[in-house]
Amino acid sequence: xTTILTASTRRARAIGALLPALATVAxxxxxxxxxxxxxxxxxxxNLFIDASTLLICAFGMTLVILVGEIDLSVGAVCSLLTIVLxxxxxxxxxxPLAAGMIALLxxxxxxxxxxxxxxxxxxxxxxxxGAMSVATGLSYSLxxxxxxxxxxxxxxxxxYFATLLGVPAPTLIVALAFVAVLVFQKxxxxxxxxxxxxINREAARLSxxxxxxxxxxxxxxxxxxxxxxxxxxxxxxxxxxPNSFPTLxxxxxxxxxxxxxxxxxxxxxxxxxxxGGLLIxxxxxxxxxxNINSDYxxxxxxxxxxAAVLVDRSTAKGDG
Amino acid sequence: xxxxTDLRANRASHSVRRRLADNGIFLVFAALVVxxxxxxxxFRTAQNFGNIAQQSATLGIAAFAMTIVIISGSIDLSVGAVASAAGVxxxxxxxxxxxxxxxxxxxxxxGGVFGLLNGIVVAIGRVPSFIATLASFYVAxxxxxxxxxxxxxxxxxxxxxxxxxxxxxxxxxxxxxWAALVGACVAFLLHxxxxxADLFAxxxxxxxxxxxxxxxxxxxxxxxxxxxxxxxxVGLIFIARIGNARSDGAVGLxxxxxxxxxxxxxxxxxxxxxxARTTVGVLFVGVLNNALALLNVDYNxxxxxxxxxxxSAVLVDRWAKAQRSA
Numbered sequence: 334x335t336t337i338l339t340a341s342t343r344r345a346r347a348i349g350a351l352l353p354a355l356a357t358v359a360x361x362x363x364x365x366x367x368x369x370x371x372x373x374x375x376x377x378x379n380l381f382i383d384a385s386t387l388l389i390c391a392f393g394m395t396l397v398i399l400v401g402e403i404d405l406s407v408g409a410v411c412s413l414l415t416i417v418l419x420x421x422x423x424x425x426x427x428x429p430l431a432a433g434m435i436a437l438l439x440x441x442x443x444x445x446x447x448x449x450x451x452x453x454x455x456x457x458x459x460x461x462x463g464a465m466s467v468a469t470g471l472s473y474s475l476x477x478x479x480x481x482x483x484x485x486x487x488x489x490x491x492x493y494f495a496t497l498l499g500v501p502a503p504t505l506i507v508a509l510a511f512v513a514v515l516v517f518q519k520x521x522x523x524x525x526x527x528x529x530x531x532i533n534r535e536a537a538r539l540s541x542x543x544x545x546x547x548x549x550x551x552x553x554x555x556x557x558x559x560x561x562x563x564x565x566x567x568x569x570x571x572x573x574x575p576n577s578f579p580t581l582x583x584x585x586x587x588x589x590x591x592x593x594x595x596x597x598x599x600x601x602x603x604x605x606x607x608x609g610g611l612l613i614x615x616x617x618x619x620x621x622x623x624n625i626n627s628d629y630x631x632x633x634x635x636x637x638x639x640a641a642v643l644v645d646r647s648t649a650k651g652d653g
Numbered sequence: 654x655x656x657x658t659d660l661r662a663n664r665a666s667h668s669v670r671r672r673l674a675d676n677g678i679f680l681v682f683a684a685l686v687v688x689x690x691x692x693x694x695x696f697r698t699a700q701n702f703g704n705i706a707q708q709s710a711t712l713g714i715a716a717f718a719m720t721i722v723i724i725s726g727s728i729d730l731s732v733g734a735v736a737s738a739a740g741v742x743x744x745x746x747x748x749x750x751x752x753x754x755x756x757x758x759x760x761x762x763x764g765g766v767f768g769l770l771n772g773i774v775v776a777i778g779r780v781p782s783f784i785a786t787l788a789s790f791y792v793a794x795x796x797x798x799x800x801x802x803x804x805x806x807x808x809x810x811x812x813x814x815x816x817x818x819x820x821x822x823x824x825x826x827x828x829x830x831w832a833a834l835v836g837a838c839v840a841f842l843l844h845x846x847x848x849x850a851d852l853f854a855x856x857x858x859x860x861x862x863x864x865x866x867x868x869x870x871x872x873x874x875x876x877x878x879x880x881x882x883x884x885x886x887v888g889l890i891f892i893a894r895i896g897n898a899r900s901d902g903a904v905g906l907x908x909x910x911x912x913x914x915x916x917x918x919x920x921x922x923x924x925x926x927x928x929a930r931t932t933v934g935v936l937f938v939g940v941l942n943n944a945l946a947l948l949n950v951d952y953n954x955x956x957x958x959x960x961x962x963x964x965s966a967v968l969v970d971r972w973a974k975a976q977r978s979a
Binding site: 635 | 728730774778780781783784785787788789790791792794795796798799802803908911915921951952953954955956957959960961963964967968971
């Protein structure tokens with residue numbers, strides 16, 4: 334990645350930045366023409382609530398991809414965390430304490446993955462693929478494949494039904510997470526170090542940055558955000574169950590990649606991830622409204638990810 | 654102790670450690686087999702060894718394919734989903750009354766097309782292979798689900814089943830023959846041809862390989878196409894063994910295959926590995942699966958153990974690499 338950009342590269346990037354927004358607008362037009370329910374206020378509110386876990390995890394993934402790593406365990410870890418949360422609530426742990434412990438557990442799980450990746454020098458996609466296997470196995474072992482229902486009314490009323498000035502709690506939490514990650518990345522020294530480490534780890538080290546620390550912090554932030562995402566998911570689904578999010582990992586990576594992130598690091602944008610996430614959320618909502626078989630959603634999303642990465646390839650520095 | 658002896662002792666311990674790092678897997682595997690044979694009368698029966706061999710056939714073929722992919726510095730996460738899709742297509746052809754030849758051709762074509770697409774996206778699109786093959790994993794999975802509507806596809810073709818799974822030649826079951834044939838071909842390709850030598854070079858350093866004038870993109874496409882075609886074969890053996898096809902029949906195979914390859918000691922950083930090593934890795938995973946089943950360890954715990962094992966194997970590989978360069 335060079336700092337000197339030609340006019341045509343700049344134009345290409347500007348178009349790249351606009352594409353997800355334009356695609357979302359196009360989808361909104363198509364869906365509102367083909368379903369009378371799409372623009373319904375209730376449906377739009379649902380769209381945002383359904384998107385909460387996806388968006389929050391995508392903010393974390395943006396930081397992880399920014400430093401040149403990846404996390405393939407999001408969906409599996411999120412399922413595991415909802416199970417632990419539901420089990421705690423069933424056993425009478427007060428929900429604020431339980432929610433806090435889930436965020437902490439998310440951080441711990443992510444810290445282990447980060448440590449193996451950074452200290453053990455194992456590629457993160459292998460570490461997180463292993464973690465995915467472990468988390469899925471644990472989820473099924475803990476539950477025996479049976480969903481753990483949540484009955485704590487206080488939990489639902491605070492994290493699902495509550496509104497502030499008409500905005501539902503999950504959407505508010507997404508907004509808070511967005512602002513926090515954005516301010517952190519743009520306005521703090523550590524945040525700017527993420528970009529330096531992602532562009533060139535060795536150069537970052539030579540200029541006095543400790544790349545291991547920065548990469549670890551990306552994993553910790555990811556863990557905390559996956560924890561928050563899992564709490565919101567549990568409030569939305571009303572239970573904790575294994576394999577609750579079969580496409581979450583794909584959706585999250587898709588959101589970040591559609592947002593123009595480079596999978597080799599150094600380039601990822603929180604705001605554009607938000608747009609990418611809303612595109613995926615609109616797609617999820619609209620395809621369901623139109624009764625399109627969920628099987629085809631796998632195909633459509635796989636193709637979208639590939640298309641987004643291919644559009645981005647002109648500015649990618651990676652190889653293989 | 655005088656300085657020269659010290660140095661010599663040091664060098665000796667270095668070389669011991671280096672050999673251990675390179676060949677430790679063979680020791681661990683031997684120890685595992687001996688321990689199990691002593692501890693479990695069921696394990697040491699001829700029939701059980703036959704079972705292990707048979708169950709390892711599909712894993713073996715997938716792992717051989719994964720070996721050349723990993724040696725060339727890429728990864729293929731789509732193998733399980735592509736094998737499932739190929740199996741579903743073949744089973745549907747058979748169920749509709751097409752001949753086995755047509756079914757086989759369709760399965761190989763499905764695998765080949767996915768492999769070729771993976772190759773094009775990785776080699777020409779310059780998309781990191783784990784993301785390209787993750788995307789095609791979902792595409793293949795979606796197609797298999799849509800084709801079957803989540804139902805099991807039954808078929809009846811005894812000849813087909815015999816050729817790919819249930820029959821035997823002499824005392825050797827057919828799936829084992831297929832695995833041996835694929836292993837021999839891939840080993841020849843990898844260790845005796847320019848194509849194979851190029852793969853090691855590309856995996857070691859793609860940029861220098863390109864500067865040296867090696868056809869990096871073409872080789873990468875070739876590797877993924879071979880992987881895809883072999884997944885067609887794996888899909889056929891899968892459905893022949895069970896007698897029907899499911900959309901998620903072979904999903905998870907990618908993980909076992911990666912496990913077998915890295916446990917065998919093929920390096921994740923590319924450029925180093927062999928079919929012989931992968932064969933040991935496959936037998937290791939096969940024996941482990943068998944032992945865990947004999948010990949009544951459930952599938953979920955097996956998944957946990959394998960997850961830890963894969964990451965540990967890569968960690969050990971890093972350690973071994975440090976020993977070699979020490």
